[in-house]
Amino acid sequence: MKADAEALSPEELLEAEAAVDLPEIGARDRYDALMKVVTNRVTVRAFDPDFEVPREHFEMILEAARHAPSGANAQPWHFIVITEPELKEKIAGYFVEEQRRRAKLKMKFPTPDYRGLATAPGFIVVATDFRWVSAFPVLKDDTSDLNRMYRENAERILLQSVAAATMSAHLAAAALGYNVWWITAIGQEAAQEAMKPLLGIPEELSVLDIMAFGPPAKAPYKRWRKPLEEIANWNRFDPAHHMTGEELEDWIQTRRHRVMFKDASKVD
Numbered sequence: 001m002k003a004d005a006e007a008l009s010p011e012e013l014l015e016a017e018a019a020v021d022l023p024e025i026g027a028r029d030r031y032d033a034l035m036k037v038v039t040n041r042v043t044v045r046a047f048d049p050d051f052e053v054p055r056e057h058f059e060m061i062l063e064a065a066r067h068a069p070s071g072a073n074a075q076p077w078h079f080i081v082i083t084e085p086e087l088k089e090k091i092a093g094y095f096v097e098e099q100r101r102r103a104k105l106k107m108k109f110p111t112p113d114y115r116g117l118a119t120a121p122g123f124i125v126v127a128t129d130f131r132w133v134s135a136f137p138v139l140k141d142d143t144s145d146l147n148r149m150y151r152e153n154a155e156r157i158l159l160q161s162v163a164a165a166t167m168s169a170h171l172a173a174a175a176l177g178y179n180v181w182w183i184t185a186i187g188q189e190a191a192q193e194a195m196k197p198l199l200g201i202p203e204e205l206s207v208l209d210i211m212a213f214g215p216p217a218k219a220p221y222k223r224w225r226k227p228l229e230e231i232a233n234w235n236r237f238d239p240a241h242h243m244t245g246e247e248l249e250d251w252i253q254t255r256r257h258r259v260m261f262k263d264a265s266k267v268d
Helices: 010-018 028-039 055-066 085-104 114-119 130-135 145-175 189-199 245-254 256-261
Strands: 078-081 122-129 179-183 205-214
Touching: 028 145, 055 078, 055 122, 055 145, 085 114, 085 122, 085 189, 114 179, 114 205, 122 130, 122 145, 130 145, 145 179, 145 205, 189 205, 245 256
Parallel strands: none
Antiparallel strands: 078 122, 122 205, 179 205
């Protein structure tokens, strides 16, 4: 299938590129409107199962996703909208089993209750095709360490591209008033084997994320965020922001479970 851009004449391409609504630099009203959406993009893990997301809302969310930036403008993403309750139940069932598997392996990871997935009225599976890495800088048919370096970077470009589209979808859902849940624990081969046949996804593609959204089952809360001064660096990285191995391990052991699931006002 040819890309849409191939069907356009050079003049039409130039016209499409020129049709950009350039805002006034420093337009605070646009920034404030965006930040209201960003700060109200709140994660929940149980939804009102009786709500029905209009098809128009799915299309609006995916319209935002398709305008995301991507390496080489490859747009290497696919979105599968799931509306059948049986499919949601089967996918949720995989994650519930994964939750039990982690417990048996004693991972000690504060895992959410994946049963909430089945309650999501909005449910979108995000997939990509790793063959797109060839569209980025790589030394094809080369097994050298140099090619390995470029290929690893190309894979990062692909993942960043799909993440940008997924984030755009999340913000669109938040702008429509929905709460969201970004499920990323699907890199395991077992997850691919469970979901791809279920959804008719070709073998060459990989499931990367699931986006669940809808009205929350109960009042949500905003989780903790690092203050700006802890993440902002100017011209050089601030050594005070660097954590030693011991500090990082202490954070994982003593704070991770709190910041993952606690109200921001209850985390010191």
